[in-house]
Structures are given as structure tokens and as C-alpha cells.
Amino acid sequence: MAPTEERADENASARISHAQYGASRTDAALWAGVSVLITDTSGRILVQSVDYRDVKLLPGGAVDPGEPPSRAAERELREELGIGQPVTRGLAVDWVPSTTPGFHPDTRFPGEILHVYDGGTWNAGRIAAIRVPDREITAVHWMEPADLKSHMEPGDARRALSALRARIDGTGTALLEDGTPTVPGVLDRLEVLRTVRKPQRWPWRDGPVPPGLPLTQCWGWLFAPDGRALVLIGRDTGSACLPGGTLEPSDDGDPAAALRREALEEAQVETGELIFLGHIYDDGVPTAGPRARTRMAGRITSFGPERRDPVSGHAYARLLATPEQIRELFDWGPEGDRQLDAVHRARERLQLPTAARQPVTELPPEGGRL
Structure with missing residues (x-):
């Protein structure tokens, strides 16, 4: 056999099969999820109380198999708030580690890639149209950004604030790791909105x-x-x-x-x-x-x-x-x-x-x- 043929056979035997490659990726797979950041005209953030967690969450949930994340975000808004609207603008993509608290050990949580979308600013008419389902969502709240850390898991609060700062900054989609931007902007470095704002709603x-x-x-x-x-x-x-x-x-x-x-x-x-x-x-x-x-x-x-x-x-x-x-x-x-x-x-x-x-x-x- 010619030397070149010998090397070709060695390379072929070293390659893993498609099935082996797929199995290796499946073993390393993460969950995929979405959240939607919604504010009112005073800059407060919509969060939900749910019947399966003691902490509050942004609207959102799991991405179904074969479902684009943006469609998942739209579906979750319909299911959880009764609101139908397009959701296209991404604010952040977060790598959520497997050590994140809040998941029962039996779920064997592997970590998650979570997309945060911009749900916009809702006026009084849109807010009045909210209809929560009979189960899962028990209440809807409008919360001052600085108060999120007292009512959400730490990583969830960091992610929501990072997404809000990205929306204000207009820099495009922020890349996060456990809620923290990999490339912080000036609003992130100064931790803007970490203190409760004083209401100044005078005429x-x-x-x-x-x-x-x-x-x-x-x-x-x-x-x-x-x-x-x-x-x-x-x-x-x-x-x-x-x-x-x-x-x-x-x-x-x-x-x-x-x-x-x-x-x-x-x-x-x-x-x-x-x-x-x-x-x-x-x-x-x-x-x-x-x-x-x-x-x-x-x-x-x-x-x-x-x-x-x-x-x-x-x-x-x-x-x-x-x-x-x-x-x-x-x-x-x-x-x-x-x-x-x-x-x-x-x-x-x-x-x-x-x-x-x-x-x-x-x-x-x-x-x-x-």
C-alpha cells in the first residue's frame, strides 16, 4: 500500500461515527428556555408568582422540541398572560450553570441556555387585558428593578437587570454567564438601577x-x-x-x-x-x-x-x-x-x-x- 493510502486509512479509523458524535453532544446537552422582559410606563418590571416555586419569575418557560425561541416566547405570553403579541427583539442570551438553585435533584438539571426577549412597555390598556391561567401562575406583580434581588433567585435577578440595561443601552443582544455580561457596558459597570428609584410622578x-x-x-x-x-x-x-x-x-x-x-x-x-x-x-x-x-x-x-x-x-x-x-x-x-x-x-x-x-x-x- 502506498504511504498516502496508509495515512487515509488511519484517519478514517480515528473518526467517530455520526451516532457516536450525536451521543456525545446529547450527553453534554443543556436545556433551552426563554424569558420576556416587560415594563410599565413607570419602568417597573412584570414578574409572576407561580405555584411550583417560592420565588418570582419573569414570564417564560421551556422551548419545545423544534420550536424557535422567539415563538416559544410568544407562546408563553399567550399561555401565562393571555396576551398575543410578536416577540422578536432579543435582549440577552444567558448560560445558566447546572448548580443554579431552585431545581429539585430529581430533575437532574444540566444547565440551560436562556434567551431573554423584549416584551416592550405596556400601558394601562394592555395591563388591564392580562388574563392569568387557572393553574401555574398565581399572581402578577409590577416590581421596581432594584427590588428584584429580594424576590428572585440571585441569577434570575442579575439576568433581568442585565437585560434591562441592555435594552436601555441599545447595544444589541448581551451575552451573559450566570446573569453577568461577558463584556459589561458602562451601565453594568456602574450597576445602574441597583438602588430603588424615588417616584417623581408630579404633573x-x-x-x-x-x-x-x-x-x-x-x-x-x-x-x-x-x-x-x-x-x-x-x-x-x-x-x-x-x-x-x-x-x-x-x-x-x-x-x-x-x-x-x-x-x-x-x-x-x-x-x-x-x-x-x-x-x-x-x-x-x-x-x-x-x-x-x-x-x-x-x-x-x-x-x-x-x-x-x-x-x-x-x-x-x-x-x-x-x-x-x-x-x-x-x-x-x-x-x-x-x-x-x-x-x-x-x-x-x-x-x-x-x-x-x-x-x-x-x-x-x-x-x-x-
Whole structure:
């Protein structure tokens, strides 16, 4: 036999059969599952109580044999919530280890590849249409993102928060391992939404502050040249805030002066001309009387090196995001949409473009110009 024929026979004998290869893959197989992330207009997440677990879960379940994951997600929404809608946008794919708690030993849980889909933001009409089945789903809840860790298994809570941050960031489908992104974005690194947000659902007013209504605070939508705005994230809390704060005696009742001072103290940011947007009517219940909290808009002209606020001692990360992304970090309720309309009118007056959704970025800590 020629040497080349000898080598060919050796290679053929070394190959495993199709049946052997299939068996090796079957032995290593993982379960396949889906979850659907749904929020309401206040940014709370829909979770379910079920009759077979003590913890809460996102809507979802197992992928049936031969079923595409997106179809499985749509089927689970129909079966568990009585809602029929297309589910096409993937937020995350998670590798769930076999050591995950919550599975009975008799299931011999091998681990799972779990697809998280975006179920969108549901308004009051869609929420009222929810119909849970007679068995399995015992209740539906709307939960603040930071509260998930108290009501879900740790990996499930990490996965839901990672998927929510991916949705806000608009980066596409995040790859997770046990709920943690393999390539964390800035929202992941800062653990944004790990602290319960303060509800700020006061009515929005486009007009000036009425005479006699005390003006206590001014906050700003401060824009970069690309149409994105500045949002501050507390490094010790993961909480979001706009630049601005309480009027001090040195401001002489001028909200623009208060905003400039606070933006410099908190974020070392300087601005050009400021435009009045409107105000939030805070009824003061139950601690005080009615008051106004104004909003203004302007361009960022420069920013200095990052440092702690000399007054409060807080350290903030300075992020640029679209107004829509910023709105998703707050609990403003439906009134947030009206404020957003005023923000875009001001952006147009400032002759700035509409920013396309893109990954949130952080201003360089050393400072600079935009």
C-alpha cells in the first residue's frame, strides 16, 4: 500500500461515527428556555408568582422540541398572560450553570441556555387585558428593578437587570454567564438601577411658575453637540440624577444661577445660554406645601476633571445618553413623556440634532471640551 493510502486509512479509523458524535453532544446537552422582559410606563418590571416555586419569575418557560425561541416566547405570553403579541427583539442570551438553585435533584438539571426577549412597555390598556391561567401562575406583580434581588433567585435577578440595561443601552443582544455580561457596558459597570428609584410622578407644566408658588429647585437638560444629554450616576448608589439642585441664598432666586452652580459643583460642567422648559408641580403631600421644580436646557461648553461634590461629598459618573435613555432611568410615570416633548423643543431651539439611540458613554475623567 502506498504511504498516502496508509495515512487515509488511519484517519478514517480515528473518526467517530455520526451516532457516536450525536451521543456525545446529547450527553453534554443543556436545556433551552426563554424569558420576556416587560415594563410599565413607570419602568417597573412584570414578574409572576407561580405555584411550583417560592420565588418570582419573569414570564417564560421551556422551548419545545423544534420550536424557535422567539415563538416559544410568544407562546408563553399567550399561555401565562393571555396576551398575543410578536416577540422578536432579543435582549440577552444567558448560560445558566447546572448548580443554579431552585431545581429539585430529581430533575437532574444540566444547565440551560436562556434567551431573554423584549416584551416592550405596556400601558394601562394592555395591563388591564392580562388574563392569568387557572393553574401555574398565581399572581402578577409590577416590581421596581432594584427590588428584584429580594424576590428572585440571585441569577434570575442579575439576568433581568442585565437585560434591562441592555435594552436601555441599545447595544444589541448581551451575552451573559450566570446573569453577568461577558463584556459589561458602562451601565453594568456602574450597576445602574441597583438602588430603588424615588417616584417623581408630579404633573408637568410647560408654562412659567405661577406667582406665589415657591420655587425650590432647578434641574437641567445639558446637551452635547450630538444631541445627547448629561445624566449623573452616583458611584456609590447607581442612582441617576440630572445636574441641578436646590436654590441657595447666593442664587438670589435665579434658577439659572442655581443650575450653573450645581452643575459645576456636581459635575464640573460649564454651560452656555440656558432655556426655560417648564416646571414640575410638587403638591408637597404629605410633608410640606405645594412648590415648583423648574427644568432648563443648554449646551455644555466644557467640563473639568471629575471630583466629588464639595458640598454633598457624592461622587458622580458623568454619562451622555439620549433623552429617551435618560427618561428610562427615572420613575416619572406618564408625565415624563410630556417633559420629554419640552426637552426636544428646547433641543431644536438650540439647533442640535436628534440623537440616535446608541451605547451610553462616559465623559473622560480628566475633563475637556465637547
